[in-house]
Amino acid sequence: MVTIVQLGSTKTPAILEMVIALGAEAKVVERGNFTNEIAQQSQAIILSGSPIFFTEVDFQPYREQFRILNDLTIPVLGICFGHQLLGLLNGAHIFRGEAIRTATTIRKTKEDVLLKNLDDSFTMQEDHTEGITLPPGFIHLASSDSYIIETMRHPTKSVWGVQFHPEVSEENGKILLGNFLQQLR
Numbered sequence: 001m002v003t004i005v006q007l008g009s010t011k012t013p014a015i016l017e018m019v020i021a022l023g024a025e026a027k028v029v030e031r032g033n034f035t036n037e038i039a040q041q042s043q044a045i046i047l048s049g050s051p052i053f054f055t056e057v058d059f060q061p062y063r064e065q066f067r068i069l070n071d072l073t074i075p076v077l078g079i080c081f082g083h084q085l086l087g088l089l090n091g092a093h094i095f096r097g098e099a100i101r102t103a104t105t106i107r108k109t110k111e112d113v114l115l116k117n118l119d120d121s122f123t124m125q126e127d128h129t130e131g132i133t134l135p136p137g138f139i140h141l142a143s144s145d146s147y148i149i150e151t152m153r154h155p156t157k158s159v160w161g162v163q164f165h166p167e168v169s170e171e172n173g174k175i176l177l178g179n180f181l182q183q184l185r
Contacts, residue, residue, distance in 0.1 A: 002026040002181070003042040005034050007081050009049035011127075014167040015079070018174060019046070024181050036068045043184050044075040047082025049165060053130055054084055054094045063089065075158040075183040077114075080128050083161030087152070090135035098146055100126040106142045106150050106164060114153065114160050114179050115141060122172050124150075124164035131163065158183045 002024050006012045012028060019026040029038055039045065047066075054062075062085060069076055070089060078086040084094060104126045108115055131147040134140050141160075142151035150163045160180070166173030 001042060002044045002046060002184075003034075003038060004028045004046045005048060005082070006030050007048045007050040007085075008052060009079075009081070011165055011167050012048045015046055015048060015177075018167050018177050019181065022174070022178050022181050024184065031065075034065065039068045039072060042074060044181070045069070045072070045077070046180075047076070047078040047085055049080035049082065049127065052081065053096070054081075054088065055096045055130055059088055069159075073157065075180060076160070077177075077180050078161040079167065080163060080165060083152070083163050084130060084132050086159065086161045087132035087135050087138075087149070090138065090154070092132040092135040092138075092149075094130055094132055096129060097131045099129045100146050102126060103169075104144050104146060104164065106144050108142050110139060110141050112139070112141050112151075112153055112160075113183070114162075114176060115151065116179050117175050118172060124162075124166060124169040124172055124176075126164050128163060132161075 103123050107121050137155050139153045144150050152161045166176040
């Protein structure tokens with residue numbers, strides 16, 4: 001079962017729809033209901049986006065609730081706010097940047113299984129105003145003209161973050177989420 005953690009995004013139903021369309025069993029769990037027990041029973045976890053700005057809230061409650069993610073050995077994908085959350089849990093810095101709410105060209109900086117079958121430059125929908133620095137030890141996978149850390153990966157685990165929204169990025173998003181779900185097999 002893929003657990004999709006709803007962090008407040010209106011796009012979360014699109015994540016669920018795409019994951020199911022790609023053949024995986026999935027469920028959405030509201031942030032307030034996400035526990036260590038649910039995390040440990042999951043085959044994979046996807047963290048949604050959110051309208052919340054980490055530059056405007058206390059990160060400590062998120063750190064306490066989601067620290068379990070650093071101990072898991074299952075695949076984890078953070079989308080937008082979820083990407084930022086993974087970064088902050090691993091020592092990245094958050095910054096307020098330019099508001100990007102459009103299709104954007106993303107450029108690979110390194111090959112990875114998450115980006116398999118995507119062109120060296122591909123388009124994804126963006127909808128964010130914050131970005132992160134690369135957490136220490138993480139691998140930088142893709143950039144855009146607007147944000148340097150568009151995609152990253154943990155160096156030894158199946159943990160990725162994407163600043164963009166694959167769930168609303170048509171075929172390219174389907175390819176990326178399909179690549180993520182391949183890690184379950």
